[in-house]
Amino acid sequence: MKKAKIAVLVSGGGTNLQALLDAQAAGLLPHGEIALVVSSNEGAYALTRAANAGVPAETVSPKRCGGQAAFESALSDLLAAHEIDLIVLAGFLTILSADFTARWPSRILNVHPSLIPAFCGKGMYGLKVHEAALAKGVKVTGATVHFVNEIPDGGEILLQKAVEVLPDDTPETLQRRVMEQAEWLLLPRAAELVSEQIVKEKSNA
Template structure:
């Protein structure tokens, strides 16, 4: 049986990238391996993390291309070259065009630091605190053409305590992300995830 191969897209520190790569190396990602890092910021710390963990990287600068579609076509070529089964967005700070979304529909996922559909887009943690919600959390969802609008795969809630700050809530949410994302990716590697319209079912995780 062929190995289930994952590409991770990231733009920054790469804490979720590291969590996924370490689980893969420990055999705790459903038998999957991290085949490729895709990063639009060659100097980002996630690139050094990939080097240390022995993960190949495709690095690019968007300003070197005429359009988003141009660099995404190059990315798709790299994904095909590495026989990628699942694309995992982990702090990738660019919206995707149909070049990637259509090619990997149903095999393209993202993690977001709120309980979607509440607080999509940037600064979800700050948005939640400013609104005064009593519960926040993390959502893993399929990626479609919208901003954090794809079908929801998994969510985990987190109560907001009195005196919570953006920094303290971010720390708690990131800790959940580092546990939930590898779990969801392992479901894909094991073939447990089914998508029907907006409904997602997971068989015996």
């Protein structure tokens, strides 16, 4: 069976990338294969994770390319060269343009550390999301995997998982629990769901 080729886009430590690599090693991605890691930051530890797993990795940043259009052009060339079928954003801090996302309908996944539509949209990422959840006093938060379109966190929701907020939580402890109990489980599951769909479409083509 020909697997769906997955590119994981990262900017930092790569804990969500690690969850995907671990899932693949455990046989939880039978229809998908992580074929490429692209970082927007050459110092990202995620690149080390890719190297340790023997996955090809490249750095492409808007700054280095001289702007968004040149960056997306370089990224598109890289994805084409590796025959990528599915893009997974795993802590990728560069917003992709409407032009780019339109070329990948239902083929870009993102994980967001809240139950969308709560605490999402422009400027809501990382610890900011958990700070907002705690400031609001919610008793339940979680994570959402959604398809990516031109609106930040605006694409169709694929999977969600709730996580309890504890009375003594800090943004950091809450962030860790949401990762462990939701993000790291949902992202591989969603990647497999879409990969299976891609494999089916290819075999019927």
